[in-house]
Amino acid sequence: MKVLVRLTFLVLSVLVYSYQATKTGPDWWKSSVIYQIYPRSFKDSDNDGIGDLQGIISKIDYFVELGVDAIWLSPIYKSPMVDAGYDISDYRSIAPEYGNLSDFKELLEAAHKNGLKLILDFVPNHTSNLHEWFNKSVAREEGYEDYYLWNDGYVDDDGVRQPPNNWLSLWSFSGWEWNEQRQQYYFHQFSIQQPDLNYRSEKVRQEMKDILTYWLDIGVDGFRVDAVPHIYEDELLRDEPIVPDSGVDDTNWNYLNHIYTKDQPETFELVYSWRTHLDNYTNTVGGDTRMFMTECSSDMENLVKYYGNENGTVLGAHFTFNFYFLGINENTTAADLQSDITVWYQNLPSIYTFNWLTGNHDNHRVASKVGQSRVDAYNMLISFLDGVTITYMAEEIGQENGEVTCEQGQDPSAIKNCTTFNETTRDFERTPFQWDNSTNAGFNEGAPTWLPVSSKYLETNLQEERLASRSHYHVYTDLVQLKASLSAYNSSYIFVNSLLNNRLLEVQKALDDPHQSTYRLYFNTGNEALTVSLDQNYTVVIPSVNLAYTQGLTDNDLVLNSGDSVIIKVL
Template identity: 45%
Template sequence: MLLPIFCLLAQASAQKQLDWWETTVFYQIYPRSFKDSNGDGIGDLNGITSQLEYLKELGIGATWLSPIFKSPMYDFGYDISDFYAIQDEYGTMEDFGNLLAKAKELDIKIILDFVPNHGSNESVWFEEALKGHEKYYDYFMWEDGVVDENGNLQPPNNWVSVFRKSAWEYREEVGKYYLHQFVIGQPDLNYRNPVVVEEMKNVIRFWLDKGVAGFRVDAINHLFEVDKELFGGKYPDEPRTGDEDPDSYGYVDHIYTRDQDETYDMVYQWRDVLDEYKASDGFTRVMMTEAYASPQLTMRYFGEGDRLGSQMPFNFALISNVNGKSSANEIKYAIDQFLTFKPVDKLANWVAGNHDQSRVASRYSPELVDGMNMIVLLLPGIAVTYMGEEIGMVDGFVSWEDTVDPSGCNTDDPINYVQSSRDPERTPFQWSADKNAGFSTADKTWLPVADGYETLNVEVQRNTDRSHLNVYKSLVQLRGELAFTHGRYESVALNSDVFAFRRWYNGENYVVVVNFREEQFTVDLTYFENVVGDLEVTVSNIQSPKAKGTIVQADRLEIFGSESLVLKVK
């Protein structure tokens, strides 16, 4: 008996102690659409505070809030006019303090959206710049225009905004153009100015002092532009791509306005600020960075050499690389990519939806909601859920008349705008079958509530045994098992339609199987080592005829169309 006891002790001592952010589930809230507390049709901080118990019910340990800062709302908070203040329609600093206090009571961490690339053209900084205030003039990116053959002043070069059309806007007050990589109301900040660098570090410190647990950093790979001094003091044109629409972001290859080397160093500097706080109290503040970039560039955000960076460079493979039409082989390839490229001592992260992307139920299918949640929550690494994915919310229909997203409005196209608009995935959260899905008592909400909310909502699913919500809760609870917190991983496309992966640690051994098609198959799971004999259904999707506790055979598992299963080896 001595040998087994010794082995168990050795295994226990070798078991890595994980930090809070390494095991929790991060839940993204789009504040404008989560819960309205005062009946104005717009979600707010007090609404979030009132529903923190719901997050606790789900098993969520941290919530990331999309921007809540002072803003004219041209891009709904991503155009910040005061980085040190709360937007009035969301509440007050006192409301934010109450939110933090309630979250602390429930042991839920609050993560804020940090939008460092740009400010607002209605900020004091920009207004002072237009008055010729030298300090604030240098906060932004200015350039002389060029005169064409007809004597007309034109933008400095061919740079195009993410939201279409020229990335330059002329201001008569200073006789120059300012750069805006996003909407006109979002002038880019000048990170070659050390005063700006220190200002933005002070923004980080201000909110850390309030008690937030970290930041999700928006559009990080746009932070720096090429140093124009390398081109004789003039920003160069970007090379053409072959796209024939000069207003389209795809018209040029953004080699001078994205993914510049200096960007990574700035992330490392921000990590130093976060770690200053950890050094004083032992509590880790986290950074999540958003960059739609190649795996090679994404990995640089983790850090280089002895410099530390983001703990979570967002992995968008399940958003950008695959969808409901993808084969199981493509799903496996998309998942394996991040695991292959990431440093061995860093954690992967998984996210299938956010406020900029069509919802999982619409991009994959309503039948695959549970299967995708199984993948996001049970793969090795950190899990992120966009609000509503736990109940299978679908994209809402937002008419041209109701469209407010600048990405859709800037198309000037009442027919095809929906292809660019992000409004459908931002429709109000569906709490109940009451008026406006229980989101608001207002006569009109800022975006219309999606059709079908009467049956697709939290209240209905709470009271239904087999519901997306209850499957999600089961998965979050299962995620705490050692096989998922510390376990190894391997995966296989059993055929072109069925994807499976195994998680195991010591004696615990689980297999997750997801059928991406409506066709029924018989599959052999003994491909996986030590997966033989009886397997017990631990979690099944709501369409599955297999209840929890059902015993199936590893070598001849019948998996029905769109069925998803978590199986435990007996």
């Protein structure tokens, strides 16, 4: 069944945001495409089953081919790998399974030679319990006594030692762990092997600035800062209130309202100090802006604070991640998307920069969440909207979740309970990149891989999509090129509409260029075909893979089947 709608621009469009960008050209990151690499799963150069830096170096041409501006590496530091590298034992060394510092410098040189920026993950909230700082703190070595959050706890009426308060770990159960040697509890927001640093210590704050400087001196272009909201805790160690009717037991992190262990005022001040540090570095050394982006699963009020204050006199992160699209699924409506977009346009001051993403290493792959027919639509959406586009590796080819059993699993928070493994694991989205249809999808030369290669690699891989006349890969590269060309102009306004009982999403972008060009994105989020009858001639700029149109001028109605999407230029 086809449903016909005639769209008239001035009548149906709803203005949600208006701003004027700087015509002299924003800094490199403001309209960039940043490509996230999960190094362990990208490319294995030495056939040991684990991706590595030389593997990334071997694929530098691929990033150039995609047209992305920057590559961002998930943690590559020395680590016992309790939490896939987010438990760092040495911030200045490379994990041996990935290579060494010489390999990293080679990668950096190759990236810069090819016009790519390189961004490192920075994990400041905690270290590994094998870090020398923790060992020295346990031993109460002079100068390290307060590097971590230590407390005596108390002895209850039954003579049993108890932690100082009710704070919980994100991985469930108490966030406090008793250390027999020191005879005190230490606090950990994540696993017991990831003790939280104490940022009330001036020495800790300086250590972390020195680490940033170390990597800046080597030549990195910026940082993605992990788990930012958890950096500071309430100095008085007050109990957190219980969430009424949470539906979870008292060991689950969601049992408490985290008013004392998340988004503390001191955390914002710390982020502002890091921005000052990076800006001072750029101003002193010269070159392009060294940027940083913060990972914050917080409410909108706090997300905006991580950017800085409302008038920009105090600056924080260049941007903080927009996770509003992570919850998309095959039933997401146009109204849902309009709401997710509008909340950012309405709440983020116009001096700051948007960012858009649909996936990462902690969330199921887009193709598995929404289906192959909608992959192009979401890649269109995050590249068409103004600001930074962030792509998790292999989203450009529509790679789906892999197949991993609990016995094969590597996610420490999930393999503890095989009954709930399928619901909690992050392994599915971390399986190796599917390069071609050879052994192990071209990830390596055939050695057993750290996570199994998906059986779907024979039908979805880069080689096949390159050869196809139409594919997700080709749509993606066209989108990156379009984004680059449009970013040369100011977007004088953005319109977002939910039409036809929330089945049709329309995004209109008007450019302040000599031709006053207007581009429109249409996405049929419904389950039946729609016919969009336009009142002007238009050029199809980028059609989704299954759309029955090719690029070029047309005056016909647009027929969009379920999941179809298109970007057009109105003439």
